Amino acid sequence: xxxxxxxxxxxxxxxxxxxxxGRSLALELGFSETDSALIATAISELARNIVTYAKRGEVxxxxxxxxxxxxxxxxxxxxxxxxxxVRLALQDGFSTSGSLGLGLPGVKRLMDDFELVTDVGRGxxxxxRKWKE
Amino acid sequence: MIATVQAALTDDDLVHLRRAMVERVxxxxxxxxxxxxxxxxxxxxxxxxxxxxxxxxxxxxxxETVIVGIQPEVAFxxxxxxxxxxxxxxxxxxxxxxxxxxxxxxxNG
Numbered sequence: 001x002x003x004x005x006x007x008x009x010x011x012x013x014x015x016x017x018x019x020x021x022g023r024s025l026a027l028e029l030g031f032s033e034t035d036s037a038l039i040a041t042a043i044s045e046l047a048r049n050i051v052t053y054a055k056r057g058e059v060x061x062x063x064x065x066x067x068x069x070x071x072x073x074x075x076x077x078x079x080x081x082x083x084x085x086v087r088l089a090l091q092d093g094f095s096t097s098g099s100l101g102l103g104l105p106g107v108k109r110l111m112d113d114f115e116l117v118t119d120v121g122r123g124x125x126x127x128x129r130k131w132k133e
Numbered sequence: 134m135i136a137t138v139q140a141a142l143t144d145d146d147l148v149h150l151r152r153a154m155v156e157r158v159x160x161x162x163x164x165x166x167x168x169x170x171x172x173x174x175x176x177x178x179x180x181x182x183x184x185x186x187x188x189x190x191x192x193x194x195x196x197e198t199v200i201v202g203i204q205p206e207v208a209f210x211x212x213x214x215x216x217x218x219x220x221x222x223x224x225x226x227x228x229x230x231x232x233x234x235x236x237x238x239x240x241n242g
Contacts (some may be wrong), residue, residue, distance in 0.1 A: 037174075
């Protein structure tokens with residue numbers, strides 16, 4: 001991952017900044033308008049989770065590469081209270097904040113790769129990737 | 134009444150829009166409301182929930198809301214995310230939205 005854009009997330013305005021940065025990088029990398037909108041939507045959800053549950057954190061956006069492919073990598077991290085029940089958090093319709101609760105399963109559907117690392121009391125890091133076709 | 138979203142909206146903007154729309158419907162005694170979201174970059178869970186609430190509140194005031202101009206890539210992302218704008222009328226663009234409301238009022242006499 002090179003040329004990483006780091007967007008500090010402290011308020012709802014930062015959610016818009018993060019998703020717009022993500023969208024322009026996606027377009028720059030050659031993703032279609034549709035895929036770029038999917039990526040921007042996923043970033044918006046992750047950034048909102050930070051604002052809602054952890055108050056502050058960061059979203060890092062960069063390129064992803066492996067032996068055969070190029071794509072986009074987004075890492076959303078916070079030092080919030082972590083997720084106590086990961087299995088439940090990944091179920092459609094579950095939420096502890098009174099929101100729709102589609103956040104994480106929805107993000108997983110929008111992207112190709114989805115990894116969640118959470119430590120109760122220490123924070124959460126969500127890593128997502130989407131590869132170019 | 135027609136409301137046009139001019140750019141990407143923050144959560145605060147959306148909450149403000151919700152309040153302003155409902156207040157305006159009360160003051161102007163509107164029967165039909167069109168919200169044009171052509172300029173919205175994406176519709177995530179918060180944006181869709183807020184717009185659905187606007188439509189529900191306006192319905193409780195006896196008026197009808199039509200959301201117009203959801204861009205194809207935005208619609209695609211909404212479906213993937215699992216968002217439905219259930220109970221909210223949507224139309225392709227402003228013209229179709231107005232047509233829908235005109236038909237509706239005509240049939241209601």
